[in-house]
Amino acid sequence: MSFQAPKGVKEYVPPQASTFYAIRAAFAETARRAGYSYLETAVFEDTQLFARGVGESTDVVSKEMYTFTDRGGRSLTLRPEFTAGVLRAVLEHGLHRGQLPVKVWTDGPVFRAEAPQEGRYRQFYQLDLEAIGSEDPAVDAETIALAWQWYTTLGLTQVRLLLNSLGCRECRPIYRARLQEFLRALDLDEATRARIEINPLRVLDDKRPEVQEQLADAPLIGDHLCAGCKSYHDRVKQLLADLGIPWEDSPRLVRGLDYYTRTTFEFDHPLLGAQSGIGGGGRYDGLSEAIGGPALPGIGFGLGLDRTVIALEREGVEPATPARCEVYGVALGDEAARAMFTLVNDLRAAGVAADMAFGGKGLKGAMKGADRSGARFALILGERDLAARAVQVKDLTTADQTEVPLAQVVDVLKGKVQ
């Protein structure tokens, strides 16, 4: 075959795809129980939405966007993250005119033009949850708790929660200036020196040991929070403690998107190597204004599905997936195949997961298919059975076989598989 998926595009096929689907379904349940509604937003947006929302100075916007011009000459960009688009949709459809906070979630593919490696793809998948319109530490704690609950539900035990506050429009500028002053005195390469002027907080995130050494005495945002931010942050931590959710204070956690304010968090997994961040998010109180909306605070997160799947593999956890087939039809001969087709359809209508052998397979091949389908029961129907208006029901786990009248077989199986 002369085609393959574009570079860096992660695909999920059976059987692994069932895990992928199952963990999304688990999140849907987690979000539903907490009063979050599902919404589906544009996969591509006006390029300016991301430039203004995420920030021109970020790596995501400056060098990782898939941007193209459509036939009308508009500049469009495949979403590199969810928050800006979700907020845009909430404002556009006026959801914020109702009761606040607006609590929504969505999921789907996200795109960034990066060099792919394990856990980092050009088309990857995120779950996104946002609570828009309330400035309340309980909302911050709720979002974090929901992500935590999801990881727990999946069976992950090694996820770490890193927590920080980035301050607000009052205290952050003062800290920022102080930090710049400190950083300018260091011995750093040109790219990093440029970053000092554009987004100095991100220099703190540098992983290079020679940089980290110099940062040992760097001023920390935690020591410069205003009274409001300080008490807000303390309250968030108090509520997390009430829920028994452990976190690590991470005074240098900055994250790459410009819109974050106050509460900022990241979920890390120790078994993932360099791409250890499996989820992250934070508060974005200025984002709405930045994209031309009203003052509207918000908080939310993105959870990486791809990295979560890897984390599950590394921890050796296999989320339960629903049985794909409970009853498998094996027919001998044309007339029996016709009757079986109807029977399988009736079983499905009655809520029983049913499949049958296709392609005119012989008995042996069809039975093999029954075995591989994972079905508990095989239904065997031949000329003799048709004449007797009955079907052979074979329990594949015990090899016990009984004859059941055709008219009763749906009800009988319905009882057996429950």
Place this chain on the structure above:
RNA sequence: GUGGGUGUAGCUCAGUUGGCAGAGCACCAGGUUGUGGUCCUGGGUGUCGAGGGUUCAAGUCCCUUCACUCACCCCA
């Protein structure tokens, strides 16, 4: 974008100083035309990632390229 590693069957991988492409698992057929999973017999299912070069001869050596992967960077 920058460095390193790896590309051989559906999967995991062997393949010597260049000399007829292999193993296990999976898959297909038969043993058994009314019985799967066990067992027995048979079958290799392949553009050795792709393109070019050296050579009597290339999976093996050289060049280019693509993909994956690890790290930087970045973040989910």
